[in-house]
Amino acid sequence: MDNTFLQTFKIQGGNIYNAGKASTEIKAILKQLGINAKIVRRVAIASYEAEMNVVMYAKQATLKFEVSPSQISITVEDEGPGIPDVGLAMQEGYSTATPEMREMGFGAGMGLPNIKKNSDYLKIESILGKGTKVTITLNVN
Amino acid sequence: MMLLSSISEILQCELFSGKEQFNLPIEFGCASDLMSDVLAFSQSGALLLTGLVNIQTIQTAHIAEINAVIFVRGKKPDSKMIALATEKKIPLLGTRFSMYEACGILYKTGLVPTMECLKCEGDNG
Ligand SMILES: Nc1ncnc2c1ncn2[C@@H]1O[C@H](COP(=O)(O)OP(=O)(O)OP(=O)(O)O)[C@@H](O)[C@H]1O
Numbered sequence: 001m002d003n004t005f006l007q008t009f010k011i012q013g014g015n016i017y018n019a020g021k022a023s024t025e026i027k028a029i030l031k032q033l034g035i036n037a038k039i040v041r042r043v044a045i046a047s048y049e050a051e052m053n054v055v056m057y058a059k060q061a062t063l064k065f066e067v068s069p070s071q072i073s074i075t076v077e078d079e080g081p082g083i084p085d086v087g088l089a090m091q092e093g094y095s096t097a098t099p100e101m102r103e104m105g106f107g108a109g110m111g112l113p114n115i116k117k118n119s120d121y122l123k124i125e126s127i128l129g130k131g132t133k134v135t136i137t138l139n140v141n
Numbered sequence: 142m143m144l145l146s147s148i149s150e151i152l153q154c155e156l157f158s159g160k161e162q163f164n165l166p167i168e169f170g171c172a173s174d175l176m177s178d179v180l181a182f183s184q185s186g187a188l189l190l191t192g193l194v195n196i197q198t199i200q201t202a203h204i205a206e207i208n209a210v211i212f213v214r215g216k217k218p219d220s221k222m223i224a225l226a227t228e229k230k231i232p233l234l235g236t237r238f239s240m241y242e243a244c245g246i247l248y249k250t251g252l253v254p255t256m257e258c259l260k261c262e263g264d265n266g
């Protein structure tokens with residue numbers, strides 16, 4: 001594979017029942033491209049956690065998925081409240097999830113740390129009242 | 142390693158979907174109601190025991206490459222969950238045992254844990 005693969009997905013905030021569609025597709029595409037199974041799993045997990053955060057906290061987002069011969073990157077840019085303290089949000093266990101989200105099995109404050117664990121590069125940019133941009137990159141080799 | 146069929150027998154399971162995968166080998170076990178923990182600490186090919194019954198349980202299992210899901214304490218998935226699990230080829234089973242009992246029984250039969258655990262800490266460094 002020597003071409004760059006690019007696809008964008010729309011993620012709708014609010015409905016936890018629909019979350020995970022983009023990540024499921026991303027997983028299938030990576031498998032089809034013949035990417036190493038361990039990397040596929042890491043990308044899928046990182047992407048799903050980022051998607052879940054949009055569904056839980058933001059209004060909507062665009063997810064940009066890009067595969068080059070050397071890197072896989074996922075950029076999720078949302079319209080939402082933004083994150084007041086990114087350092088705090090990155091801490092394991094920190095969560096502002098509602099009781100409803102906790103009932104669905106989320107809100108352990110593990111998502112962002114888990115994205116970090118499953119990626120080689122993570123950048124979070126956030127503007128209060130506007131939104132958050134999460135950039136995730138994994139090296140293919 | 143255990144076959145899903147023998148795990149099903151030991152836990153006296155009801156099968157909701159995935160008859161075709163009934164002879165699947167299961168390498169590890171894990172148990173949680175927290176999907177973030179499953180995503181953070183499970184390994185590909187594990188069996189998940191959970192009391193959390195909603196569509197995100199299936200979605201999470203697919204993303205984390207969980208081989209099979211057993212719902213504890215008599216909980217039953219709805220038709221939407223069964224449809225998604227069938228599509229993703231993830232067998233869904235149910236046991237009347239509680240989470241504690243089901244885990245204890247499987248642990249005793251020798252199914253090894255996948256989650257980070259005290260016993261494994263020495264090995265992981
Ligand atoms: N896209 C986002 N927009 C606004 N706030 C966010 C966003 N993503 C994360 N946050 C904030 O950062 C906190 C920590 O996020 P993280 O994903 O680590 O945990 P969580 O979503 O609360 O729980 P979990 O991911 O374990 O289900 C969230 O509770 C929320 O306050």
Ligand SMILES: [Mg+2]
Pocket residue numbers: 049052053107110111112
């Ligand atoms: Mg999260």
